[in-house]
Amino acid sequence: MKFGIEFVPMDLYWRTVFYTIQAEKLGYDHVWITDHFNNRNVYVTLTLIANYTDRIKLGPGVTNPYLVHPIMTAQAVASLNEIAPGRVVCGIGAGDRTTLEMVGLEMKTPLRAVREAVEIIRRMVAREKGGYEGRVFRTTSGARFNFKVQQPIPIYIGAQGPKMLRLAGSLGDGVLINASHPDDIAEAMKHVKEGVERAGRSLSDIDVAAYTSLSVAEKEKKARKAAIPVVAFIVAGSPPQILERHDISIEAAEEIKRALAERRWADAFGAVTDEMIEAFSICGTPETCIEKIEALSKMGVTQFVAGSPIGPKVRASIDLFGREVIPHFKN
Amino acid sequence: MGEIAREIRGELAAKLIDLLLEAKEGAKLPSSEAKRLLQLWSLEKLLEGDEGLELLLKGAATVDPEGLRGLLEEYGLEKVKREVLG
Numbered sequence: 001m002k003f004g005i006e007f008v009p010m011d012l013y014w015r016t017v018f019y020t021i022q023a024e025k026l027g028y029d030h031v032w033i034t035d036h037f038n039n040r041n042v043y044v045t046l047t048l049i050a051n052y053t054d055r056i057k058l059g060p061g062v063t064n065p066y067l068v069h070p071i072m073t074a075q076a077v078a079s080l081n082e083i084a085p086g087r088v089v090c091g092i093g094a095g096d097r098t099t100l101e102m103v104g105l106e107m108k109t110p111l112r113a114v115r116e117a118v119e120i121i122r123r124m125v126a127r128e129k130g131g132y133e134g135r136v137f138r139t140t141s142g143a144r145f146n147f148k149v150q151q152p153i154p155i156y157i158g159a160q161g162p163k164m165l166r167l168a169g170s171l172g173d174g175v176l177i178n179a180s181h182p183d184d185i186a187e188a189m190k191h192v193k194e195g196v197e198r199a200g201r202s203l204s205d206i207d208v209a210a211y212t213s214l215s216v217a218e219k220e221k222k223a224r225k226a227a228i229p230v231v232a233f234i235v236a237g238s239p240p241q242i243l244e245r246h247d248i249s250i251e252a253a254e255e256i257k258r259a260l261a262e263r264r265w266a267d268a269f270g271a272v273t274d275e276m277i278e279a280f281s282i283c284g285t286p287e288t289c290i291e292k293i294e295a296l297s298k299m300g301v302t303q304f305v306a307g308s309p310i311g312p313k314v315r316a317s318i319d320l321f322g323r324e325v326i327p328h329f330k331n
Numbered sequence: 332m333g334e335i336a337r338e339i340r341g342e343l344a345a346k347l348i349d350l351l352l353e354a355k356e357g358a359k360l361p362s363s364e365a366k367r368l369l370q371l372w373s374l375e376k377l378l379e380g381d382e383g384l385e386l387l388l389k390g391a392a393t394v395d396p397e398g399l400r401g402l403l404e405e406y407g408l409e410k411v412k413r414e415v416l417g
Contacts, residue, residue: 012357014365021373052373315352 001297001329004030004209004305005318006061009040013048016040019318020049024056026322027330032061032091032176032211032305035068036099043076050084057087061211061305062158062176064095065117066105070137073117074124078149086151091176092117093158111163112136118155118171125149156209162191169195174207176305180282182295183245185210189300209303210296213281216311216321220284226312227281228272229265234280235272236260246279286324293325334410335384344378346402347387354394364390388415 005023007016020031031049035042042060049058058080063073073090081088094110107113116134123132124145131140157168158176168175169192177188189208196203213234215227235248236257243253252271259268277283282292293304311317335343351357351368360368368377368386377383391399392415403412 012360012365014360014369015352015357017369018352018372021369025375048369052369313349313353315349 001293001301002029002207002303003326003329004028004032004061004303005310006032006034006211006305006307007045008034008036008308009042009045013040013045016045017048017052019314020056020058021052022315022318023322024053026319027326028056028306028318028322030057030059030089030303030305032059035060035063036096037067037103038099043080046080047083050080050087053084055087057089058084059089059156060091062091062093062156064093064100065113065137066095066100066107067103070117070120071124071139071143074121075145077121077153078125078145078147081149081151081153082147088151089154089156089174090121091156091158092121093176094164109136111167114157114164115167115171118157121153121155125153154207156207158211159188165191166195166198168192169197169203169206170199170201171195172206174209174303176209176211177301178211180210180212180214181246181279182292182299184242184279185296185299185301187245203300207302208300209305210301211305212307213309214289214306214311214317214321215281215283215309216286216289216306216317216325218285218320220288222312223283223285224274224277226309227277227283228269230309231277231280232256232260232268232272235276236268238280246275248273248276248279286320289321289325290328293329297329334408335406339406340384341378343402343406344384344387347384347391347399348377350391350395350398350402351387354391354398356394359394360390361393364393392416 005028009016023031033042033045046058077088077090092114094107094114097107100107113136116137120132120137127144132138154173156174156176157172159165159168160178165188175192177185179185179188193203213230215223217223235253240250243250256268256271282289306321371377371383396416400416
């Protein structure tokens with residue numbers, strides 16, 4: 001099992017880099033930086049991380065082909081690869097509809113857009129000759145880098161729905177499954193396997209990452225409290241079929257969504273139940289986390305990504321997870 | 332720095348790091364100091380040696396002087412408090 005950690009560059013750049021250095025020292029394998037226009041730029045953050053680290057793999061987790069043309073994503077990861085040779089990965093997904101709408105972008109044909117973006121990034125990194133004629137993206141034969149990329153750059157596809165999961169299984173070097181609960185991961189794995197089989201590949205050809213919401217602390221209660229805000233946002237953004245799978249009423253989710261939209265934080269967070277925390281996060285003491293991660297491992301997950309909030313105190317939780325959870329799987 | 336006993340330096344440095352990481356005014360930390368801090372941290376020199384501790388104290392005085400005052404009082408470091416916070 002490999003271990004990744006996700007940071008949202010909302011915080012000051014030096015804090016994100018500080019935490020990443022800490023994670024690297026503790027044996028985390030990957031750092032994933034989210035890509036949203038309203039936060040600090042993902043590649044500026046990754047460049048600094050590359051500068052201060054030596055081993056940890058790094059990449060956007062995830063970018064999308066609507067806001068950033070795939071040719072620019074290819075350029076960014078290829079350039080980053082020069083600073084951190086062999087350590088760069090690229091996470092790409094369809095993006096978030098609401099965020100895209102904020103800047104007047106429509107999420108048209110997401111499967112095709114992601115597929116074509118992956119193909120263009122690969123072609124650009126490999127400096128293939130000839131243009132690309134897709135339905136969403138086109139490039140001419142002149143669209144080539146003037147520099148060589150020494151190492152391949154694995155592409156991970158961020159996915160939640162069945163079709164995107166199948167695409168990830170058939171096309172990705174890895175898949176980033178946006179889920180924490182074993183039932184959701186089991187469901188996702190079915191589709192990933194279908195994609196893998198359709199493409200005549202083997203599941204062992206890809207890195208299956210569970211992109212979770214983690215909250216770890218010495219005390220269960222503190223871990224749960226820290227998970228609440230993140231879980232509220234996940235519940236508000238979850239499709240009905242996922243809510244139903246966890247016996248969460250759509251009305252309760254709608255109420256949280258309304259409260260968040262109106263910035264009534266106390267109402268939104270106060271409506272988060274233990275069942276919601278259980279469904280949408282890996283939360284608890286190191287022992288609890290080990291138990292839950294073992295369950296994911298048995299399902300075929302090969303990378304556990306510790307996503308927000310990580311814990312009540314980020315530094316302490318990175319440390320606790322690194323000292324007490326990671327060694328359980330690595331030794 | 333001489334006033335700070337060797338045996339408490341590691342613990343104090345860890346508390347200063349938390350102060351810096353959690354300060355509301357973290358953006359006040361000058362970029363040059365933030366970069367040096369990251370450099371020392373990546374080289375395993377932040378928690379050891381005078382330079383790391385001096386940098387942490389200076390940074391904490393910039394981003395959270397009240398928090399630093401409380402921390403230095405907790406450790407009985409009056410002389411350091413006068414030097415760093417005036």
